[in-house]
Amino acid sequence: MKEALLISACFLGRRCKYDGGSNLLPRELLDRLAAHYRLIPVCPETAGGLPIPREPSERRDGGVRARDGADVTAAYERGAQTALKLCERFGCRKALLKERSPSCGSGVIYDGTFSHTLVSGDGWTAEKLRAHGVVLYGESTAESLLDNDNDVGATLVVARAVKKM
Numbered sequence: 827m828k829e830a831l832l833i834s835a836c837f838l839g840r841r842c843k844y845d846g847g848s849n850l851l852p853r854e855l856l857d858r859l860a861a862h863y864r865l866i867p868v869c870p871e872t873a874g875g876l877p878i879p880r881e882p883s884e885r886r887d888g889g890v891r892a893r894d895g896a897d898v899t900a901a902y903e904r905g906a907q908t909a910l911k912l913c914e915r916f917g918c919r920k921a922l923l924k925e926r927s928p929s930c931g932s933g934v935i936y937d938g939t940f941s942h943t944l945v946s947g948d949g950w951t952a953e954k955l956r957a958h959g960v961v962l963y964g965e966s967t968a969e970s971l972l973d974n975d976n977d978v979g980a981t982l983v984v985a986r987a988v989k990k991m
Contacts (some may be wrong), residue, residue, distance in 0.1 A: 831863035832913055832921035832955075834930050842869040845932075846879040849924055851965065858972055859922070866916050869927045870951040876906030883928045886938030890928050890950055893940050902929055902950040909951045913960055914988070919956055922971065925964035932962040 827896035836842050838851040838856065843849065850852070851859075861866065872878060889899035912918065921931035931949035936942065952962055965969055 828862065828864040828871065829864050829920075830916040830918045831971070832866045832868060832909060832916075832918040832923075833859075834924045834927075834959070835867040835869040835924065836924060837922065838865070838867050840869060841868065842872050842878055844871070844878075844880050844882045849965070851968065853965065855968060859968070862964065862972060866904075866912055866918055868909045869911055870902065870904070870905030870909045873908040874901035874903070875983070876901045876905075884936045884938045884940060885928050885947065885950065891938065899950075905929060906951040906954040908959060910954055913955065913958070920958065920961045920963065920971065921952075922963045922965075922968055923949070923952055923955075927952075927964060932964060 834849070837851045839848050839850040841848045859961075871880070881894050881896065883890050883892045883898050883902075889897055890896050890902045913921070923932060925931055925945065926935055927949050928935060929949045929951045932952040933946065933948065934944050935947045935949055937945040948956060956962055964977065
């Protein structure tokens with residue numbers, strides 16, 4: 827049986843981004859990932875009850891705030907718990923998540939000022955998954971999931987993103 831991989835639903839073409847769009851990965855990469863893994867899609871933001879479209883959000887002051895100032899932390903927490911339950915149910919030890927997202931970003935996220943400024947940190951779901959031992963990857967390191975020795979991928983995404991800052 828294939829190893830299960832938790833994957834951001836937007837990577838599979840699901841239109842669940844805050845603006846109603848997706849972050850569809852190239853078909854060739856998705857086909858290769860699907861050949862090696864059982865893909866388990868999740869959008870923690872919609873799983874937590876947030877609508878499509880919705881105000882963009884960023885982590886700030888220990889929680890998550892929408893651009894209009896609304897505290898959406900509870901929805902992000904519900905979504906993170908859903909993602910964690912999926913990992914437990916399907917045995918996901920790895921997750922391929924959207925970089926810089928306030929939910930899925932790992933290593934680098936926006937600073938909470940809505941100024942497109944990047945800072946070190948994890949999105950709400952990424953933080954919970956990492957605390958439970960799930961190895962995190964982003965789109966810039968997705969190819970490393972197809973390598974034999976791929977547990978270094980999660981470290982590389984942080985190093986690359988910080989270097990770009």
